[in-house]
Amino acid sequence: MHESRPGGPRRLPGPGAQVGRARSGTVLDVKVAIPTELVRGESRVAVTPDTVAKLTAAGAEVVVEAGAGERAHLGDLALAEAGATIAPTAAACWEAAAVICKVQPPTAAEVERVPKGAVLISFLPLSTPADVVRQLAAREVTAFSFEQIPRISRAQSMDALSSQASLAGYKAVLVAAERLPKILPLQMTAAGTIPPARVLVMGAGVAGLQAIATARRLGAVVEATDVRAAAQDEVRSLGATFVEMPLPPQEGSGGYAAAQSDEFLQRQREIVAARVAAADIVITTAAIPGRRAPVLVTRAMAQGMRPGSVIVDLAADTGGNCELTSPGEEVSVGGVTVVGWRNMAATVPTTASQVLARNAANLLLLLVHEGALTPDFDDEVVGQSCVLRAGQVVEPRWRAQLEEAAAP
Secondary structure, eight states, X not given: OOOOOTTOOOOOOOGGGOTTOOOSTTOOOOEEEEOOXXXXXXXXXXXXXXXXXXXXXXXXXXXXXXTTTGGGTOOHHHHHHTTOEEESSHHHHHTTOSEEEOSSOOOHHHHTTSOTTOEEEEOOOTTSOHHXXXXXXXXXXXXXXXXXXXXXXXXXXXXXHHHHHHHHHHHHHHHHHHHSSSOSSOEEETXXXXXXXXXXXXXXXHHHHHHHHHHHHTTOEEEEEOSOTTHHHHHHHTTOXXXXXXXXXXXXXXXXXXXOOHHHHHHHHHHHHHHHHHOSEEEEOOOOTTSOOOOOBOHHHHXXXXXXXXXXXXXXXXXXXXXXXXXXXXXXXXXXXXXXXXXXXXXXXXXXXXXXXXXXXXXXXXXXXXXXXXXXXXXXXXXXXXXXXXXXXXXXXXXXXXXXXXXX
């Protein structure tokens, strides 16, 4: 169903006059476009009725492509009733937009629709194709990446990487429990005691901590590993056992783990091999921004698990923490199920969209000052999350990749 607000859609300034233009007072007068996600398997959307109401209250016109929220069970009617304009086609959605809010990075075809000088807010990993980056630069886009949001208290409401990781950790336990041929909790029965399942969580970041909490709520006995010393107290506070490793801590920047040497990883595997073999479920979550995921579970370790055991690899997007992981697939090797889905958060699309849309709206409103879309690049959150500024690549690693690709 296609509906618009009373009085029909508002007319907006042309693309060249979008950034920095505002009505009198403190009301933002720009078009915010939310297109349908085109990446296969992506069921999330960067808008909800709540965020439509929030943005329209600030004066923006929110235009959503028809059907964009259907896979997240956020229909056109609910969005229209909240104040969104429903665009019947992709072209109508993108046309004259000052801001585009997406989940996945735009495809090359989508970049062709981006109005010159527009602002883009989405996930934009370092693996974004160089051709797409060049296209965005040619269209003088200012782009903000969820991956680059700093992990500071003030930015928590915009931290989509963490909000989606938390959901992935929760769902990983449910996926594993469904495939495990035994129950998770301890049960005392007339036929005897059924012992609880054993769960090992490798990596106690946002996803890992949520996996620990979920497995504990389901009654499993949980152990966890992490290379950061600071993770110990968090693991124990959730009722899990922290696996002590006599190795130097590997603290990285922004709350992430640092990249580990081959020698460190080999020693780590030797220490946890017995824990993996004893586990019914292993959930791996270790990821390092911009790097291939470290291999924590070797083929030999996985094959040493009991038949019926399950491994859920949440680092499949960046190569996987398990040598048996086939990114995007679920495989069975020697009776051990290895789940390597690429986009776990998208399997709970309604909730994932709710929090992601709030992250996007909060970031967008941070870019507004006195009614104008004028980002303050001296602001820590704005400056660090910006990867393209009016067509200039400001993310150092992107710039290095582009220069390397252009070198003869």
